[in-house]
Amino acid sequence: MIDDFAKEYLHGQLKVTREALVWKLDGLSEYDVRRPLTATGTNLLGLVKHMATWEARYLGEIFGRPFPEPLPRWQDAEGSDLWVTQNETREQIIGFYQRAWDHADATIRELPIDAPGRVPWWPRPGVKLFNMMAHVLQDTTRHAGHADILRERLDGRTGVMAEYEERIDAAARAAHRAKIERAAQAVDGSAVKTRGD
Template sequence: MDDKATLHRYLQLRRADLLAKLDGLSEYDARRPMTPTGTSLLGLVKHVASVELDYFGVTFGRPSGRDLPWLADDAEPDSDMWVPASESREEILELHHFSAKHSDETIESLPLDAPGVVPWWSEEKKNVTLHQILVHMCVETARHAGHADIIRELIDGSIGQRSGDPNIPGRTTEEWAAHRARIEQAALAAGNRI
């Protein structure tokens, strides 16, 4: 597999990881703010879909034609990070699929060294290549998929990329509680040394 195909595959996997965190959740749980700053699972999906559409669209002169009012200059700050009741889960999922398709078309049609311009970046950084943006979006998507992992665990205790994830130790609820308690004790002991 060449470098472009490798990066593209990682981006596709992280997109799938992020979307999977919505599986089986109620509307409330998909939208509810789980941090003091309001981070929610569906909000993360909306944000990633929105920024990916611009990075692989506008940056390479391939605008999608899709109006995203939450990214407009006069939009309320952070309106791309949450989903009001007037926007359905289906609309956000459709946006994510549309964004991925548009982005995939850009990735497939351009070489890694294709030049682009990120107009919202500073003058000295705004000239980029497809390679740079692919790396940027792999990191951005993985970062938010990590946020989603933690949020989903806080909502219902689900952990890992999928049921039976081989990277997650097979502990019972009691074993997880004992594991957490041991970590808490270590933190308290370290904190008391100061």
């Protein structure tokens, strides 16, 4: 009974978080979904491609259920799963993610939560479906958080999904940010005075 509850709960959270990640692309230009927004090149569409690749791997091939399309090698030092070439379209990447999650959903439905799997590149390669569901949920949540910050940086939009999004009040945001900045500067000034005494 608890196994069914745990499996259903993790799966439900994963579905919601996947949708949130994809929603972060909504309404942005092709350039904005692809452009590097950090020093390491992190970009919105690359995050979706990355999650598609790893979901297909962790909730597919790890359990002897290979994804029916080629995946980049897991040791790829160039990080080709983290960015999108000019020949790959947004629709292709989102479609890839949706196919990967359909494949993963089938694995989750068809296997018991204690089904054994093997991650050959992990120091302790023996895993259970429960471990991998938690791992993929954690990874998806982490990257959805990255996407939250990147999207806010691009156009100020925040939130988990469209139905919860609030209208942007630029003046209220600026006032709030200024209050936080003053608090940070005040502490920094205190630290300088303490060191100078």
